[in-house]
Amino acid sequence: MSIIKKKVLQDLTETICKKVDRFNKREVECLIQQFHELVGEQSSPGRVAHCLERGSFRGVMHSIFGLTDDMIMEGIFRTFDKDNDGFITVEEWIEGLSIFIRGTLDEKTKFCFHVYDLNGDKYISREEMFHMLKNSIVRQPTEEDPDEGIKDLVDITFKKMDHDLDGRLSFEDFEYAVREENLLLEAFGTCFPEPMVVLNESWRK
Template sequence: AAMSRKGVKLLVDSLSRSSKHFNKSEVECLVKLFDTLVARASSHFAGAGFDRTVFRDTLHSAFGMTDDVVLDRVFSTFDRDNKGCITVAEWVEGLGVLLRGTLEEKMKYCFAVYDLNGDGYISREEMFQMLKNSLLIQPADEEPDEGIKDLVEIALKKMASTYLLTDYDHDGKLSFTDFEKAVRDENLLLEAFGPCLPDIK
């Protein structure tokens, strides 16, 4: 269902007002791109948005993001209402954070991507999953899982400020507070568990 020119103008005006990162002409371009992507998507969402497949293909071709696990998590961070499709508002807001977000916004975004089960912590298992997916394992490597487990332990020691003091049960979970503190001390830790931001040249 193509929108009238007046409808598009009203939508662009509304999204421009709420967007912290894009000006009006940029929002207009994003809305046009959104319409193109919706046309490619399955008609299941009746023009309201596009699905995971179109989203993955778009991020892959635009930003070279290829990791399926990461792309699924990025989709989930964009899809705020959990309806399985990206709406135009989610599209503009999500790209704002992805491309021009503040450090604060990017920390929340990366943390959400790494928190695979959405419980508010990045667990040992989640770190392991993310690192296993993002590291290149050489066929000659003996027991690559052991090396990844070592990396997880190093990451926990580096990032969990409370790890040695209060983590009596050694559940090895990283809270957002720990993640935030570690990233503020060392910005390179933002993508510690795998690349989830576009590599913009």
């Protein structure tokens, strides 16, 4: 188990509380401690880890929050990883969780769009949409060509969401569609835990 000194914990808590207002001071302290426990679990002999690696992050998303789609979990990792260095710091972890668990609709809309924008070009293309839907939809064994059904679904979705009719979804298109119909927020895959799924109760005490 990773141990964090009291003074370091207090200073780090103060710093993070200035950036994150969705968790109170005690919750931030507990999340910092929990993060260090997770980081400690991924440490190997002779090596001390200070950041959460991709594999461990995905393990947490699966075991604690019940997410299973590899493509979506990779997108969530990218969204948490603000500086794009391939690791999650404690600050990125708590800032990410503040939206992941308690974000407003606007924050969650931006979060989902970033997750769905697989290549980071600020648009969701038909190809990206196809891959996400193909990954998340359960196929029936009797289907001769299940990809055809997914292509049809992509066409239907574009008619619903491509507000400016340019053949790709910008953030503005996505935001407009979600405001019109909130259920479209997670149209291409589950990005958030179920309402009943929360972190272990120890972080809230």
